[in-house]
Amino acid sequence: MELSIIGSGYVGTTIAACFADLGHDVVNVDIDEDIVDSLNAGHAPIHEPGLDELVEAHAGDRLRATTDYDAILDTDATFLALPTPSNDDGSIDLGAMKAAATSLGETLAQKDDTHLVVTKSTVVPTTTVEVIGPRIEEASGKTVGEEFDIAMNPEFLREGTAVEDFLSPDKIVLGAQSERAYEQLDEIFAPLVERAGDPPVVKTGISEAEMIKYANNAFLASKISLANDLANICKEFGVDSEEVLDAIGLDSRIGSAFLGAGLGWGGSCFPKDTAAIIAAARSRGYEPRLLQAAVDVNDEQPKRMLELLEDRFDPEGKRVAVLGLSFKPGTDDVRSSRAILLIDHLLDAGADVVGYDPVATENMRVHFPNIDYATSAADALVDADAALVATDWDEFAALDAQFDEMREKVVIDGRRIVTRRDGLDYESLV
Ligand SMILES: NC(=O)c1ccc[n+]([C@@H]2O[C@H](COP(=O)([O-])OP(=O)(O)OC[C@H]3O[C@@H](n4cnc5c(N)ncnc54)[C@H](O)[C@@H]3O)[C@@H](O)[C@H]2O)c1
Ligand SMILES: O=c1ccn([C@@H]2O[C@H](COP(=O)(O)OP(=O)(O)O[C@H]3O[C@H](CO)[C@@H](O)[C@H](O)[C@H]3O)[C@@H](O)[C@H]2O)c(=O)[nH]1
The missing domain is CATH 3.40.50.720 (NAD(P)-binding Rossmann-like Domain)
Structure with a gap:
């Protein structure tokens, strides 16, 4: 046709x-x-x-x-x-x-x-x-x-x-x-x-098709937020959230997809679509409490990550590497990327930020033209006081000796992708 x-x-x-x-x-x-x-x-x-x-x-x-x-x-x-x-x-x-x-x-x-x-x-x-x-x-x-x-x-x-x-x-x-x-x-x-x-x-029907799309995204976004809520509880008790979430995912009624806990959901769809359907519901007089809670949990995750950094030191004057700028691996899209929230906060706190992403650097430059951009994760780590891992690009899992080039070796992992190793002050967000 x-x-x-x-x-x-x-x-x-x-x-x-x-x-x-x-x-x-x-x-x-x-x-x-x-x-x-x-x-x-x-x-x-x-x-x-x-x-x-x-x-x-x-x-x-x-x-x-x-x-x-x-x-x-x-x-x-x-x-x-x-x-x-x-x-x-x-x-x-x-x-x-x-x-x-x-x-x-x-x-x-x-x-x-x-x-x-x-x-x-x-x-x-x-x-x-x-x-x-x-x-x-x-x-x-x-x-x-x-x-x-x-x-x-x-x-x-x-x-x-x-x-x-x-x-x-x-x-x-x-x-x-x-x-x-x-x-x-x-x-x-x-x-x-x-x-x-x-x-x-x-x-x-046409309106049903429109709603199916929102229901699909609302369900997936809420599933991730529930995983994050549970993972945050796990952390309070020193329980390994990955083991818990992997196990519940084996229940066929739950399923393992979209149980990845961490920094939360960004991108061009989940944030705007949850906001749009919440606003649409309110315009008809219905308050969607569960969906709003999913958004609230998602908004909290980057703040929790920054708190873990600030527990170590005041970021003012420190060099902080943000590893991963796209909202998820495999794309150069930075729309509503969690990395934007992290960088905004770090700049407000007076940190010297260096960003690295395999493909999204040019798109992030539009948001932050004045921060440093490295051409490799290894370069980003040189002389950095801390590294915040914002996106689960596979290459971050392979980082090892590159961490030796950091000044203070603080690594806060928002996606549980970096392998723990001796000599690092490593903490996973969840
Ligand atoms: N990105 C996704 O993964 C995804 C997945 C499913 C659904 N959606 C939905 O699909 C829609 C499009 O999303 P996208 O990510 O492709 O958007 P986009 O911003 O990447 O692309 C939109 C394109 O429309 C063009 N455009 C704007 N106004 C125009 C006009 N008046 N006439 C002709 N072209 C015009 C822009 O130049 C741009 O190239 C959105 O409603 C989004 O929610 C997106
Ligand atoms: O277990 C998971 C899975 C995803 N994410 C995050 O969730 C966000 C969205 O990821 P994903 O859904 O894979 O990417 P999108 O391209 O945004 O796709 C979503 O949004 C599209 C636009 O509406 C829909 O078409 C897709 O079905 C829907 O998955 C990203 O920030 C991911 O890092 C997690 O934190 N944990």
């Missing part, structure tokens, strides 16, 4: 390259010319394992990019993969979605055939029906269910494994309100269903 995807960030680029690989003809529409140029030159604009290869294989053939919304006119369906960040009060900011819906509507006004519009972005329940659909109707002069259909297909990929996650999903959720829309979605997803070995396809 001919597909258009508005927004070519982590999700838009991944799904475009994967849909092209599955045999569809795909055009990405983005307002950012650099992203468009990069895609057309055969390079993924973001760091994601396997993505460059797919973009290189299909660019100029089944995959192209443009800033011109008119490219949508030659396609059967459009996915909206636009950012849905938070407003200051945590509620969802639909600015990009509204702007794109209006541009899409103005474009669709010129189209003779019917069109399917699929919300891929994470949006609070009722957004597609009450905000996106009406905007397109207004700008196009067309009617939902007649000249165009709307649908919602939440995305569950994780950064760092985006291609693999998209191509091997645990489930595919298709929210629609007409048979015609379901049929088109079936056609779009048929090659994926076949390649992925028949994963469950959940057909549901």
